[in-house]
Amino acid sequence: MTIKLPKSVLTGFRRVVAAAIFVLFSALPHAAVADDAEDFFEQHIRPLLLEKCIECHGPTKQENRIRLDRRDDVLQGRVGDTLLVNLATPNESRLLKVLHYAEDDIQMPPSGKLADEQLAYVQEWIMSGAVWPESSDLEGAAKRRAERWRDHWAFIPPAMPDLSAVAADENPLDHFVKAQLASKKLTLSPAASPRVFVRRLSSALLGLPPELTDLAEAEAAVANGTLKAWKTVYIDRLLASPHFGERWGRYWLDISRYADTKGYVFTEDREYPDAWRFREWVIKALNADMPYDEFLKRQLSADRMPGSDDPAQLAAMGYLTLGRRFLNNTHDIIDDRIDVVTRGMLGLTATCARCHDHKFDPIPTADYYALYGVFASSDEPKNEPSTLRLVDRPSPVEPVIFQRGSPGNPGVAVPRRFLTALSAPDAPAFSDGSGRLELATAIASRNNPLTGRVAVNRVWMHLFDRGLVASPSDFGVRTDPPKNPELLNYLTLSFMDNQWSLKSLIRQIVTSETWQQSSDRRVDAEAVDPENRLFARMNRTRLDFEGQRDAVLAVAGRLDPTIGGTSVDVTTDTDTGRRTIYARIDRQNFPSLFRTFDVASPDAHAAKRFQTTVPQQALFQLNSPFIMDRATEISQATKSAETSGDPTARIRLLFQAVLRRQPTLIEIEQSLAYVTQLQTEQQDSTGPVGWRYGYGTMDEANQTVTAFSEFPSMKDGIFQGGEKMPDEKLGWTSLNRRGGHPGGTLSLCAIRRWTADSDCRIFVNCVVVHPKEEGDGVRCRIVTPERGVMADATAHNSTESASVEAFDVKAGQNIDFVIDCRTHEAHDSFQSKIRITQFVGKKMQRTWKSDDDFRDSVGAGRLSAWAQLAQTLLLTNEFIFVD
């Protein structure tokens, strides 16, 4: 093994080596000539030992009984029979060998091989006699090093910064931001326009677009010169809105890895039937502005707090219990709970300590198992009305360390207690049951330097799109302090002083000049602060998935304002108006739609969401029934007597509905040209394609359908004559996803009409089920204008089928599936299932299915030009981004 030495090292060494030889051969204590050698040790060897070795081979730990912080331990140390430092044959030194990273030997340090230059230093140091000045013990330095985390900013309790320079009417928040900007000769940007402010606030606080009335009020306030007062009122009004909890609750659901299912389980039921109760608890707690310390405490130990007999309050513990089940492996379930508590509430990564002491943070394995003991002493009671809660075991578990994380390798016992780094040196172990309540109290404490800071940083992150601390769930020693530590300290202390009120904190931020400034580009600031970490302007933010979907529902007038309740599968129920926070989250089959839109994975605590821009997002927006149905609804809402002859007026209404503003003259011109071109084209083409739902008359003489009309109304998934059934005109005539009901005469047949989109060959099959003995059943006929009745089937308390094999249709040609009542209307509810398989050439192109394809909205055929314009506005960057 030869090591190429850097030139500087070599020249520096000649004298040292000479000195060393002198030392060795004269066997005299080193004298003045050794000064260089001492310098060499101090300069090159001592820092290396401290940096790379002492953590495991120093005063606190002596792995493999080797200690490298004291002179004698090094110079006389042995591994078996081998000397650590062999002055006679330096290359036989065990120390050198392990540093060389030989493949078949121990490799030290484990973090990675030393640089060649560093290796050269060690080799030359040993060759030159391993000079180690007696005065230079590393022990003290190593001890200081092991305690260095105590200096880490996040572990030091926040101190109130000097507020004496804050002007009386100045928000201290602005004072700290401006002071930093001033140090770079920058200033805040001008205030955003009132319009921008209104949208920004509504989307930040409620996750919804602003009401038109709010925008109008803001404009009026500008005219009256009362804008400032109006803003205060508006802020308070939104903070008091019950929709506030729906927006901010979703953030907490990311933190708590919320899901409605357990993840992979083999045979047992995979549902968490009560998961929604936890969500509801979160929403209500945030709406009620429950103090954040209590908010945390209840999630850990609601069973030991006031209201412990109330299932609604116990649901708070879903925070702990709604994780993955890991095939019911207890150790993994507890690990998941330790993770969601430490990262979610404290901003510390403790789960590394399951196998070894945390590499960087002051979290030894003993701390991990101290917490492990707390959760191992908490059981989920079986057969209870509330399935989310934990209770303390009658006799708590006395935890032991599992060495290298292996339960089969138990080590020493540890008491159940809080993290040592966050406890007083003489803090007692937990003694109250499992210790969960004591753990909750220690976390939700003013004396805890992390809890408040972590919360404030997250609120800041949601309001500014970027945290003051970049890693919101890791405040460990490797995390840089916030760019503006005084700001974070100030906000944290005032947050705790205000009874941990999240709403007060949010109010303080959104009333600031900093938050209300414009997001326009600042070329001057970019040069100094390209990432805008000093906040010389507001960040433009993209709506997250919840924000986008809820906004679409809101502008379509479809938003269901109900707060709380069970989950709904928004990926299959595309017509639901429920807000996205109520979307069912299936952990094991996490919908690709959610992945596509960066919704937090429910696998584990999510510190923050990724933000990607992928074409699958655009595909959803361009092609999904959800977006097109909403666009259709928006366009229909703008259709009126006034706009029928005035397309410009309708364009204005559309812009106002979707973008909440008037179009510019250019935009009117562009939109008009677009609509006109589309309408011309649609007139030239074949009209609607796919399924339509209506009623009409069966002309028995000519065997054709006459007077087909689409149903005018859709209610609860049923196409029908009007709001109520039976309808005055159409009676019980109706169609739904899986069937329907014919009317009482042959002029009120229930008709599904399918229109071919291209010239093709099709196979048609229609199954009709009439499930009752009463009445005389129903008749189904497959009819085309050209060929009349091609097949028919009559079902009465039976299942029947009508089919047409391979026949050619032209684009635009209709096929009607006509159901009539025969002679009696009574007991005529039927089910039907139609399959149309299309072939182009010999290739099966696709299949239409009456049930899968069913769209429960009126006018679900080809999108009208107006609906397409509405959709276009829904897709704009303006709709998706908030200035």
Added chain:
Amino acid sequence: MNPSMPEPDTSPIAIGRRGMLTRCGMGFGSMALAGMLNADAAESALGAESPNPMLPKPAQFPSKIKHVIHLFMNGGPSQVDTFDPKPELQRRGGQTISDGNLTTERPTGALFPSPYRFHRYGQSGIEVSELFPHVAQHVDDMAIIRSMHADVPNHEPSLLLMNCGEARLVRPSLGSWLTYGLGTENQNLPAFVAMCPGGYPIQESQNWQSGFLPGVYQGTYVDTKHTDIEKLIENIRNDRITPQDQSLQLGLLQTLNRQHLAERPGDSQLESRIHSFELAFRMQSQATDAFDISHEPKHIRELYGDGVQARQILIARRLIERGVRFVQVWHGEGQPWDNHDDIEVNHRRLAKQCDQAIGALLTDLKQRGLLEETLVIWGGEFGRTPVVELPQKGANAGKINGRDHNHWGFTMWMAGGGVRGGYVHGATDEFGFRAVENKVHVHDLHATIMKLVGYDHEKFTYRYAGRDFRLTDVHGKVVEELIA
């Protein structure tokens, strides 16, 4: 609705904005986003503001391999019946192993000889069983690892270990790591596609999860049971707006977006969203085409044969040909190769379903010059015992003609760019139970795959929850002998 979308340069948008589309061809972003393609690309691709995290990026060091096809024989194929002949097993069938059987999932009994014959193939003369006559034609391009081993004899942890390098905790899959590192060469298709006909394998979507990596790197699952493109890729078609209408719509959308952008200069998020709509529009025609094997000439379809395996393996080739980075092809829903009983009949049936298509894939890739740049991996999550499984109450229906799970030793093979062909690595004991010679743990396989693709597995890391993670965690050693 209409399967043939208008050609890009005749569509109304393109006519209006030829310049834009020129930039957005296959090399999308090559001008607008040139900054992304430098050495910092991997880093910046993770930033919140990154325009498109999927842009192609170089590996750590040069590699010929651009694509990976992982043929996953889920359930665990038996090594002694496929690629690991054991004369001693044949000779001593019915005897018990003197020092006892290794512990597996269920009780096992005497040595159970393979019902299949082995033959020598190729110049290398490597022996392969009669189950894989088509694959066997390619032994000279294959490196067969007969000394694989894993940790436990259970499906769930072994699947996760094979896919994600960790048996229990949520970690990114191999395909996610590679797409995170390399991006993809076709922005009109998903970078990482996981195909499995009929539903999910055991452990479901966790097999292609992105774990703590951004969600965009997860595998896109495609149920190849379907032949219908709309089922294969959600929202790929639109019944209610014609392509002609949609191109007009996109024209207006981008006009409005550009006016919006003009007042907000320098915001790359706005630009990247504008671009994503262009991509989506093109993907509608590209994806339809990529998954439609009827575009293949007859002789190619005949080469692959009939059935769903043939179809999905041929789709795999069409995908990598179009630049998709990682394609995982699962044999089927659940755990088809898990033959605890009737192994003779079942293994024969399963092999027959895929042998011709896998052989065809290797032939086809080679003919097209794609084998050089594609790594093909074959194997299950573990192998099976050379001893017979004993019947248990509630299982096996009293049959004594199957094999139990075996993580102690099993076979996998690789072929393609950079792989040492005609080579057998390692060996199991005389019966094929435990890997004994040149053992290759799953972590070692991962380390080797990483090396083949251009990564030092120890240096390919992602910072999460306070530490740097890697696919091989703290394990893994590159098996240099497998590399040509």
